[in-house]
Structures are given as C-alpha cells and as structure tokens.
Amino acid sequence: MVFKRLLGSLGVGGPTVDTVLDPGAVLPGGSLGGQVHLRGGEADFTVEHITLELMARVEAEHEDGEAEGAIVFDRFTVGGSFRLGAGEPHSVPFSVALPWETPITELYGQGLGIVLGVRTELAVAGAKDKGDLDQLAVRPLPAQEAILEAFGQIGFGFRSADLELGRIGGTGQQLPFYQEIELTPAPQYAHQMNEIEVTFLAGPAGMEVVLEADKRGGLFSGGRDATSRFTVGHHGVEQIDWHAEVDGWIRQMVEHRASYGSYGHGAAHHEGHDGHDPYAAHGSHAHKGEHGHGDHHHGGGHGHRSGPGMGTVVAAGAAGLAVGVVGGMVAAEVVDEVGDFFEGDEEEEGGED
Known part of the structure; x- marks a missing residue:
C-alpha cells in the first residue's frame, strides 16, 4: 500500500513502503518476521521511526446491542533514525514476539473469520502516516x-x-x-x-x-x-x-x-x-x-x-471439525475484508497515535 497523505502538505512526493511478512502462519507467543521495504520520494528525508502495529477486529456489547471496531493490541518499533535518499531503496528486516494471547485465525489451514492485521507506521519529518496493512495468520499452539x-x-x-x-x-x-x-x-x-x-x-x-x-x-x-x-x-x-x-x-x-x-x-x-x-x-x-x-x-x-490407532482417530476428528470450519465461511471474503475493515478505524483504537 502506497502512502497517499505522507508529506503531501510539503508539496513533495513522499516515500513508499511495502511490508512483507515471512510466509506461513505463526504461533501465539512465537516470532513474526519479515521485511519493511522502503523507497525514497522526491527528496532526501530522515526516517525517524518505523513501527508495526498489531490490529484486531473486536466486538463490544453496549446497551443498544453490539458494535465492531478495530483495536491495536501491540506495537513494535523495528527501525528508524536513518537517512533515506530520493528514490533510494532500503529494506529493514524485523523479528518480533507476538503476545501469547494472540487469537488464532485458522485451523488446519482454514480461516475462522478472525480478522488480524499488521499495519506499518512511518514517521518522517515530524509527520506520521499509518499505511501498509498486511493480514496476519495465526495457527494454534x-x-x-x-x-x-x-x-x-x-x-x-x-x-x-x-x-x-x-x-x-x-x-x-x-x-x-x-x-x-x-x-x-x-x-x-x-x-x-x-x-x-x-x-x-x-x-x-x-x-x-x-x-x-x-x-x-x-x-x-x-x-x-x-x-x-x-x-x-x-x-x-x-x-x-x-x-x-x-x-x-x-x-x-x-x-x-x-x-x-x-x-x-x-x-x-x-x-x-x-x-x-x-x-x-x-x-x-x-x-x-x-x-x-x-x-x-x-x-x-x-x-x-490410546492404542496404535489414536493417530487415525485424531485425524478423523480433526477433519470433522475442519469441515465445519470450511462450511461456516468463505476464506476469500475474510481476506478481502481486512483492508476494508481497518481503513478509517483510527478512532476505535483506544487513543493510539
């Protein structure tokens, strides 16, 4: 996702960012790795910090029923304090530890309908912009x-x-x-x-x-x-x-x-x-x-x-529950929903900057 607002008030083209997570689902309490790929804009700027935010779609009960909103449940600063030249490519690798209570989003490779995302925040020249958003997949312990x-x-x-x-x-x-x-x-x-x-x-x-x-x-x-x-x-x-x-x-x-x-x-x-x-x-x-x-x-x-047939029994039971997962939702719709849901939900995040 390309920043559209960053540095726009300065009348110059801002840098772009693309965060790429390591492939595969991660474990609660495990390491989340990847790379933040930057490309400089139309001028040289100092990148003050690069921060990753873990976001979730949550439901809240109130007097009139239920409402949904986005919440940031962890933040990690993974880089910053370096000069990014005009048009210059720059990559920042990262590895951060997820909270142990991070929800699981899939079971046997099938989505559960839980929406988690990793959003990248870039601070340049005193301005902050929350841009690139990636879906986070978490498998069970x-x-x-x-x-x-x-x-x-x-x-x-x-x-x-x-x-x-x-x-x-x-x-x-x-x-x-x-x-x-x-x-x-x-x-x-x-x-x-x-x-x-x-x-x-x-x-x-x-x-x-x-x-x-x-x-x-x-x-x-x-x-x-x-x-x-x-x-x-x-x-x-x-x-x-x-x-x-x-x-x-x-x-x-x-x-x-x-x-x-x-x-x-x-x-x-x-x-x-x-x-x-x-x-x-x-x-x-x-x-x-x-x-x-x-x-x-x-x-x-x-x-x-149990006896030697336990593995077969477990596999059969697991497959039965997985069939229910598949029947309960369409995974592609969940993927499409991530960006749409978190877009413009800044006010639901508990006062995060």
Whole structure:
C-alpha cells in the first residue's frame, strides 16, 4: 500500500513502503518476521521511526446491542533514525514476539473469520502516516490444536469465532479482548446444551482453557450458562488422552459441577493482573456462571496413551471439525475484508497515535 497523505502538505512526493511478512502462519507467543521495504520520494528525508502495529477486529456489547471496531493490541518499533535518499531503496528486516494471547485465525489451514492485521507506521519529518496493512495468520499452539481436535473427535462442530472486548474475571488475561470459538454440541450432548464456547488464554508457562456452555432449560426451568476453567501446560501434550480429558470437562459442566482440573505438565507460576496464579498445579476453578461443589475431578485417562490407532482417530476428528470450519465461511471474503475493515478505524483504537 502506497502512502497517499505522507508529506503531501510539503508539496513533495513522499516515500513508499511495502511490508512483507515471512510466509506461513505463526504461533501465539512465537516470532513474526519479515521485511519493511522502503523507497525514497522526491527528496532526501530522515526516517525517524518505523513501527508495526498489531490490529484486531473486536466486538463490544453496549446497551443498544453490539458494535465492531478495530483495536491495536501491540506495537513494535523495528527501525528508524536513518537517512533515506530520493528514490533510494532500503529494506529493514524485523523479528518480533507476538503476545501469547494472540487469537488464532485458522485451523488446519482454514480461516475462522478472525480478522488480524499488521499495519506499518512511518514517521518522517515530524509527520506520521499509518499505511501498509498486511493480514496476519495465526495457527494454534499444540495444546490448543489437541483440545480442538478432541472436540472434533467427540462430535462437536464449528459454528463461529469472534473477539470480544472485555476481560474474563479471575483469569490471568493480558489483552483487552478475548477469543471465543463457538461449537455446536455433539449429538450425545445436544439435549443438554445449545452450544459451547472455548476461550484460550495462553502464557509463557501454560494456558487457561475457559469453557462456557449454553445449557438447555428443563420443563420447569430456563436455560443458563455454565462456565469452568482448566489449566494446561505447553509440554507433554502428546502424552495426554485429550479425547477423554475434554469429554470429562464437558461431563462436569453438564452435571452441574464446577471444574478444578489442571495438568502438571510444564506448569509454572505466573502472576496475572489480579495476583491470581493461573498456572499453579491446582489453581483452576470455575470463575463465573454456575458454581458447583468444587469437585476436583478429571474425565479419566490423564496421562494415558490410546492404542496404535489414536493417530487415525485424531485425524478423523480433526477433519470433522475442519469441515465445519470450511462450511461456516468463505476464506476469500475474510481476506478481502481486512483492508476494508481497518481503513478509517483510527478512532476505535483506544487513543493510539
């Protein structure tokens, strides 16, 4: 994208910028690399700084319903303080670490409808311009993928995914928004819930998994939400029978129990905003919604490996959930939407310069 406004008030042609991200999807907490390619304008100028902004489309609830807007959730200065000659080409390589809570935008190569972008800001001669915008693709961490695979194995299907502005109480959430992946219930749970929402809050030491089920009401009672939270580690993912574990989580929710499950694999201490230690070995608990008896209960199979056919079963379950993803959206439309959505959304970014 070529700057159209930069230095226009000076009556000269400004420099152009083209940011190229390294190919492939990145991981939450992983490195985002690429190159910022500049070409000088009609005169020599000093580039004061080059800044990358991570942007997301988020939804916010208010009294009149919901609204969508763009938010900047991280910024990185990747270069600056150099002279750019007239017409001179100049490239600045970069490698920055993404926040651990960066939402995932795809599953098995299929888009989830989450809109993330990397926007390049160039400051020259006291003027700033936010120009080049690139779509950011993020794939799940191993534990995230394993959990979603397990839902697919059990029979859950993909419905939608979005980003909600706000914070989940009692968690170590760092970003001002969180991702919800909405799944349709497996047939064996269809009479007990309308849907289940999965939220991942990852950190360096592990990850919180927040599950919220929209439970169906009975003959004499209305439906209600039941929410539970579990903590998992980043290591030893392949040693866990996730099908049994996730099914155990779901059973606890539908049986009116709060969940106090966590895994010791790779767990370490991490302090959240409220002093809560979300990755302590026994730190998980239901944080809102339906609070039960506080049973410390697993769904069985913790640390157990399935038979030699497990890989085939996982692949089949993953494929089932991926089919739901494909059926829920058209990836090309999401790609086209990125630039259109972020264009002109400066006021929704929480006062970023």
